[in-house]
Amino acid sequence: MATVEEEKAGMVLLDFWVSPFGQRCRIALAEKGLQYEYREEDLVNSKSELLLRSNPVHKKIPVLLHHGRPVCESLVILDYLDEAFPDTPQLLPAPAYARARARFWADYVDKKVYECGSRLWKLKGELQAQARAEMVEILGTLEAELGEKDWFGGDSFGLVDVALAPFTAWFYSYEKYGEFSVDKVCPTLAAWARRCGERDSVAKHLTPPEKVYAFIDVLKKKYGVE
Amino acid sequence: MAGSGELKLLGAWTSPFVIRVRVVLNLKSLPYEYVEENLASKSALLLGSNPVRKSVPVLLHGGRPVNESQVIVQYIDEVWSGADRPSVLPSDSYERAVARFWAAYVDDKVGPAWLAILFLSKTEEERAEGVERAVAALETLEGAFADCTKGKPFFGVDGIGFVDVVLGGYLGWFTAIDKLIGRRLIDPARTPLLAAWEQRFRTAEAAKGVVPNDADKLLAFRETLLGAPLDIFQNRVTL
Numbered sequence: 001m002a003t004v005e006e007e008k009a010g011m012v013l014l015d016f017w018v019s020p021f022g023q024r025c026r027i028a029l030a031e032k033g034l035q036y037e038y039r040e041e042d043l044v045n046s047k048s049e050l051l052l053r054s055n056p057v058h059k060k061i062p063v064l065l066h067h068g069r070p071v072c073e074s075l076v077i078l079d080y081l082d083e084a085f086p087d088t089p090q091l092l093p094a095p096a097y098a099r100a101r102a103r104f105w106a107d108y109v110d111k112k113v114y115e116c117g118s119r120l121w122k123l124k125g126e127l128q129a130q131a132r133a134e135m136v137e138i139l140g141t142l143e144a145e146l147g148e149k150d151w152f153g154g155d156s157f158g159l160v161d162v163a164l165a166p167f168t169a170w171f172y173s174y175e176k177y178g179e180f181s182v183d184k185v186c187p188t189l190a191a192w193a194r195r196c197g198e199r200d201s202v203a204k205h206l207t208p209p210e211k212v213y214a215f216i217d218v219l220k221k222k223y224g225v226e
Numbered sequence: 227m228a229g230s231g232e233l234k235l236l237g238a239w240t241s242p243f244v245i246r247v248r249v250v251l252n253l254k255s256l257p258y259e260y261v262e263e264n265l266a267s268k269s270a271l272l273l274g275s276n277p278v279r280k281s282v283p284v285l286l287h288g289g290r291p292v293n294e295s296q297v298i299v300q301y302i303d304e305v306w307s308g309a310d311r312p313s314v315l316p317s318d319s320y321e322r323a324v325a326r327f328w329a330a331y332v333d334d335k336v337g338p339a340w341l342a343i344l345f346l347s348k349t350e351e352e353r354a355e356g357v358e359r360a361v362a363a364l365e366t367l368e369g370a371f372a373d374c375t376k377g378k379p380f381f382g383v384d385g386i387g388f389v390d391v392v393l394g395g396y397l398g399w400f401t402a403i404d405k406l407i408g409r410r411l412i413d414p415a416r417t418p419l420l421a422a423w424e425q426r427f428r429t430a431e432a433a434k435g436v437v438p439n440d441a442d443k444l445l446a447f448r449e450t451l452l453g454a455p456l457d458i459f460q461n462r463v464t465l
Contacts, residue, residue, distance in 0.1 A: 057331065057366060069320055076326045083319035100292045100301040107294055108278065141278060 011036035012065040014051050016043050018207045018215050020114065020166030021074040022062040027162050028078050030201035032088035036064075075106055078159060091159040098154075105145060105152060106163040112138045113167050120177045121216050122225050132178040136185050143186040150195065157199065165202050168193040172209035173216055231288020233258035236272050238265055240447055242340070242395035243295035244283040245436050249391045250299050250314055252432035254306045265451070296329055299391060314391065316383045328370055328381070329392040335363035340396055343403055344448060353407075360403075360411055367393065368417040379426050386432060394427045398437050402444035 013029070013036050015022035029036055041051055041061050054063045054070035064071045064080070071080045082090050092099050116138055119131035142164065146152055152160035171182045171193065183190045196202045207215070220226070235251070235258050237244035251258055263272055263282050275284045275291035285292045285301070292301045303314040315322050342356035374381060374389075381389035404410050414421035428437055438444055 066320070071320070071323045071327075073327055073330055076323050076330065079326060080319060080323040083322060096301055096304045097287075097290060097292070099304065100297050103297040103300065104292075104294050107297065 010067055012039060013037070014039050014041050014048070014054065014063040014065070015061050016041050018212060019061060020170065023166035023205050023207075024074045024162050025062045025064060025077050025081075026205040027165060027201045028081050028091060030204065031091070031157065031162070032081060032085055034081070034085060034088065075110060075163065078106075078162060089156070091153075091162055093153065093156075093158065102153065102159045105142075105160040109142070109160065109163045109167070113164070113170075117167075117170055117174055120174055121220065122223060128177075132180065135174055135178055136180060139182065139186045139189055143189040146188055146192055151192070161196065165193075165196045166206060168196055168202075169206045169209050169212050173213045176213065231290075234261060234286040235259070236261050236263050236269070236275065236284040236286070237282045238263055240398055240438060240444060241282055242337075242399060243281075244395075245398055245438075246295055246391040246395035247283045247285060247298050247302070248436040249386070249394060249432045250302050252434075252436065253314065253386060253391075254302060254311050256302070256306060295395075296333070296392065299388065303388075312385055314382070314386075315388050321383065324374065325381070325388040328367070328374070328389045331363075331370075332367070332389065332392045332396075335366075336360060336393065336396055339363060340399055340403070344399060344406075345451065357403075357407055357411070361413070361416065364412055364417050364420055368420050371419045371423065380423065386427070386430060390423075390427060394433065394437065397424060397428060397433075398439070399444065400424075401439050401441045402448060405441035405445065 011029075011034065013022070013025055015025070015038060017040060026038070039048075039050075041047055043061070047059060050065075051061065051063060052059055054065060055061075055072045058072065060072070062072075062074055062077060064077045066080075066084065071077050078091055081088070082092055092102055116131055116134050120128060120135055123131060149155075151157050152164070171190075174180075175182055182193070197206070233251070233256060235244070235247060237248070237260060239262060248260075261269075261271075263269060265282070268280060272282065272284060273280055275286060276293045279293060281293075283293075283295055283298060285298045287301075287305075292298050299314060307313065315325055339356050339360035343353055343360065347353040347356055370389075371381065380386050381393075386394075400411050410421065412420045412424045427433055428439065
């Protein structure tokens with residue numbers, strides 16, 4: 001039987017503290033009760049040799065190394081964790097149609113939330129107003145999909161919940177830049193966000209919202225935004 | 227276990243995203259009703275089946291919609307699996323992750339470049355820039371092909387697979403691009419493995435009749451799209 005060190009050595013996560021994409025992986029690993037070694041990448045100054053070797057195409061985190069073999073792209077990592085560890089709580093449901101629905105919505109979160117959010121804090125004037133309107137629409141669409149359910153996954157915390165949960169830490173920033181209230185605009189989604197925050201796996205790995213807001217200031221300087 | 231219920235595919239004959247689904251339906255020998263959508267005037271069925279993205283392809287299985295081409299392909303692969311049908315994704319979990327990674331890469335890098343070349347560039351310079359981006363992505367895929375396939379004819383483990391259909395869907399429009407720019411986008415000099423792969427894919431049984439190869443017809447169709455508002459490319463346009 002493997003020691004904790006040996007088990008951890010089997011899995012390494014290359015990540016960056018505030019990355020919502022990395023947090024998805026941390027949350028999934030925690031939900032599955034899987035041991036791993038967390039390695040913080042210095043994305044500001046210099047990426048590690050291991051990162052550059054493991055993800056030469058994108059040079060981005062998160063990267064999951066399982067027995068030395070890299071898996072890149074957060075949603076691909078989530079799928080992989082389900083398939084490589086079938087005896088752990090599954091993020092995807094069993095029926096094919098429900099799986100397709102979950103994949104559709106995880107893809108929607110992936111394509112929409114971060115990109116629109118970035119425009120919200122990068123842009124000004126007309127373009128920022130457009131981003132704000134789009135963000136409100138995106139959140140409304142997600143709220144409609146959630147409906148009366150506790151989780152996007154129905155009774156269980158699933159793929160879409162994991163995909164979106166890290167972004168709840170960014171809601172505060174979206175609210176400040178967009179001058180709207182998530183509670184007012186999508187109260188059901190806001191309640192879901194609070195439920196997420198009560199889960200150990202999420203509470204342990206999300207960045208406090210004020211720290212996300214401060215980090216955006218760092219990003220703004222990097223992109224030369226006032 | 228085969229799925230029960232009829233299959234209907236809402237599509238557009240030139241869409242890379244539709245073409246990849248049709249290739250997979252052919253690979254699995256699945257009969258289906260094909261409905262050609264007018265993207266400038268979408269049907270009530272399309273808008274009702276995919277209200278969030280309003281895009282093709284939409285696969286209706288026993289009336290229930292499945293949306294997003296890569297999701298549809300995986301759905302078909304999961305429902306119609308078994309010894310008597312070819313698999314699109316490999317069975318090994320790590321190999322599946324690699325296939326999903328490259329499929330995501332194709333749509334992240336080749337997709338926007340294709341759009342830029344044919345529909346979004348307003349000047350020769352912008353188009354040339356789009357071509358360079360596409361070629362750079364194809365060169366990366368050339369490397370992936372060399373690494374992943376080890377001499378086999380397709381990215382897939384036993385024949386045409388996930389990455390093949392995702393990339394192969396673009397070959398229709400590549401025919402038009404090749405004519406537009408006066409040379410092959412998948413250049414045998416720069417990407418010899420992919421150039422050979424392109425020929426194999428185009429002539430594969432599963433691609434017959436679904437991968438357009440009439441450059442003039444494609445370019446004429448392109449003219450009609452150039453006049454239409456940009457939101458027919460909704461969700462494909464990255465600003």
